[in-house]
Amino acid sequence: MSNERGRRPVRVANCSGYHGDPAYEMYRQATLGDVDFITGDYLAEVNLANNAEAWRAGKHPGYEETAWEGLQQSIDVIAEKGIKVVINGGALDPRFLALKVHDLAQEKNLCLRVAYLSGDDLYPVLGPNMPATKDQLTHLDVSNPSATPASLTYAFLRGTPDGKAIPMVSAHAYLGARGILHGLRAGADIILCGRxxxxxxxxxxxxxxxxxxEIEYDKLAGALVAGHLIECSAYVTGGNFSGFDRYDIEDLVEPGFPIAEIAGDGSCVVTKHPGTKGIVTTDTVRCQFLYELQGTVYLNSDVNAYIGDVAVEYVDKDRVRVSGIKGSPPPPTTKLAVFYTGGYEAEILLNATGYGTSHKWDLVERQIRHFLPETALRQLETLEFQRIGTPAANPKNQASSTTYLRIFIASQNPQAVAEVGLTLRSIALKHFSGFHSTLDMRTAIPRPFLAYYPALIPQSSLHESINILNADGSTTSLATGHPARYAELEARESYDPPSHLQPAESENTETTLLRLGDIALARSGDKGGNLNVGFFISDIDLARGSPLSGGGGEGGGRDRRDAAYAWLRGYLTIARMKQLLGEDWKEDEYFIERVEFPGIRAVHFVVYGILGRGVSSSSRLDGFGKGVADWIRDVLVEVPMELL
Structure with missing residues (x-):
């Protein structure tokens, strides 16, 4: 590896996008072809919090088990092929996992240097309780004056029912690449990280x-985007892909995991090992690019990436080039994921069939509110009656005629939560016609949940170090310092398309009703309590006989795609997005930002606040917003006939 460094692109293979990805994917990435690095992301925002209390009590090992299993399976070939491994599977206790891997390497007489990164866990500094004022821990979105915090954002300020401070569960800062770089330069072969x-x-x-x-920001920014593209395991090779229905379903059963070939200028080619299932196309890459963005600037602890001019180009089968990224110094702050004991929550699922369903749900909601004791109602933070589904017209069977009511309840007081379920006894046989429920009512029993609070913390306050385990059992620790320069956070871009592109109601243009998904692909996801969703024009036909048919496949039909994008960007205004959100839009609570990515024919939105507190404490059925894109793609829109 040392002889080739810098002379060709580095091949970085991802083996995990969350802790549940199979451990054997690390072995597959190491053995199915040549790679220089294996990386893995094992941590969703709530992983650390779920195990934090048990770990501090000595009842949890602190690391992610699939990370350890993958290393056990792969360590021999890693040593043989000289592959370097950098993963965040160390989770709460990367030191413990590093010691296990170090011992395993010694048992096998493998010449591998193991290191671990420390400095992300700030619970000892900020805990054990949540702050008494919101000024003590700055919220992530406080710099955006237009975004009103969700109603429960600062719920922790109320304290517990008996007047005590709310306990903090975990607080982890998002560290950059600097510490890992120090470890690699010090000779580490395997680096275990936390957050x-x-x-x-x-x-x-x-x-x-x-x-x-460290000031070659354009190159670092390109690598940031490359990492973003491959970090979600199969999301860029056919998983969570809105255009999946045009491909052979067998190709998508077990997609191969991705590889990014990152060149010296920061551009990359996204690919996968030959012979693995799945697909890498300009569409799958654009789908993943648009995932979990917050506008045209991608923030990281090492660099700000300006992604508005991104270019995505077909190179060859399962090979797509990504370029056009610019960079600048990083912000002076980094993200801090804080979790605290949110109280108790429960959900009740009730079914209704067919005729008069809306009136049935009106009745049961009125009955529950009538029989619920006032003392319990006053203690509830959340009581929502969510109507899920619509009965089919002229149903062919009972299942197609059945929908359900999801009653979601949350409170600091478990008894107040339980009282909602107990009201069903009062309704008893007073219920609507055809009343029935699921067999499993355990979801109605109050269970503790963790609430999420995304914060900002100065990078200068972090004390990060890389720790190299030596053969004699000693540890060499190196402080990694801080970025040489910072750039203050800028106001995020948000704009509507030029007025001449926006369709006017008075225009004498012949249109037809089509689903938006017949024109555009999309991807949606979450950033805490905020939803992001991006729409883009596909590079190939969405389906045989669809409006954009005849485009000639990837690289063909450019004029047709350009015309479709001109319509899409003109149609998808901020006002239109509010309209498409329909009854889910709340004018007084949410805020929308809109930007465009012309190089990939995309329009992107961030909807602030729609996911509530987000992550583990969202009351929405789709708490991570992953289904929003496909919901909106199913909405009928007026499309000019000239596009067909």
Whole structure:
């Protein structure tokens, strides 16, 4: 590897997008072809919090088990092929996992240096309780004056029912690539991390391989985007892909995991091992690119990536090039994921069939509110009656005629939550016609939940270090310092298309009703309590006989795609997005930002506040917003006939 460093692109293979991905994917990435680095992201925002209390009590090992299993399966071939591994599977206790891996390497007489990164866990500094005022822990979105915090954002300020401070469960800062880079330069072969940013391992791999200076921001920014593209395992190779229905379903049963070949200028080619299932196309890459963005600037602890001019180009089968990224110094702050004991929650699922369903739900909601004791009602933070589904017209069977009511309840007081379920006894046989429920009513029993609070913390306050385990059992610890420069956070871009592109109601243009998904693909996801959703024009036909048929496949039909994008960007205004959200839009609570990515024919929105507190404490059925894109793609819109 040392002889090739910097002379060709570095091949970075991702083996995990969350802790549940199979451990054998690390072995597959190591053995199915040549790679220089294996990276893995094992941590969703709530992983650390779920195990934090048990770990501090000595009842949990602190690391992610699939990370350890993957290393056990792969360590021999990693040593044989000289592959370097950087993963965040160390989770709460990367030191413990590093010691286990170090011992395993010694038992096998493998010449591998193991290291671990520390400095992300700030619970000892900020805990054990949540702050008494919101000024003590700055919310992530406080710099956006237009975004009103969700009603429960600062619920922790109320304290517990008996007047005590709310206990903090965990607080982890998102670290950058700097510490990993120090470890690689010090000779580490395997680096175990806790809460580093998802793309940080890939940034560090390219930074080390090409020996960039820390102020070569365009190159670092390109590596940041490369890491973003591959960190969600199969999301860029056919998973969570809105255009999946045009491909052979057998190709998508077990997609191969991705590889990013990151060049010396920061551009990359996304690919996968030959012979693996799945697909890498300009569409799958654009889908993943649009995932979990917050506008045209992608923030990271090492670099700000300006992604508005991104270009995505077909190179060959399962090979797609991504370029056009610019960079600048990073912000002076980084994200801090804080979790605290949110109280108790429960859900009740009631079914109704067919005729008069809306009136049935009106009745049961009125009955529950009538019989619910006033003392319990006053203690509830959340009581929502969510109507899920619509009965089919002229139903062919009972299932197609059945929908359900999801009653979601949350409170600091478990008895107040339980009282909602107990009201069903009062309704008893007073219920609507055809009343029935699921067999499993355990969801109605109050259970504790963790609430999420995304915060900002100065990078200068972090004390990060890389710790190298030596053969004699000693540890060499190196402080990694802080970025050489910072750039203050800028106001996020948000704009509507030029007025001449927006369809006017008075225009004498012949249109037809089509589903938006007949024109555009999309991807949606979450950033805490905020939803992001991006729409783009496909590079190939959406389906045989669809409006954009005859485009000639990837690389063909450019004029047709350009015309479709001109319509899409003109149609998808901020006002239109509110309209498409329909009854889910709340004018007084939510805020929308809109930007465009012309190089990939995309329009992107961030809807602030629609996911509530987000993550584990969202009351929405789709708490991570992953289904929003496909819901909106199913909405009928007026499309000019000239596009067909």
């Amino acid at each position: 580093v940013a998802d793309a940080s391992p890939a940034i560090a791999a390219a930074w080390y391989w090409h020996d960039w200076d």
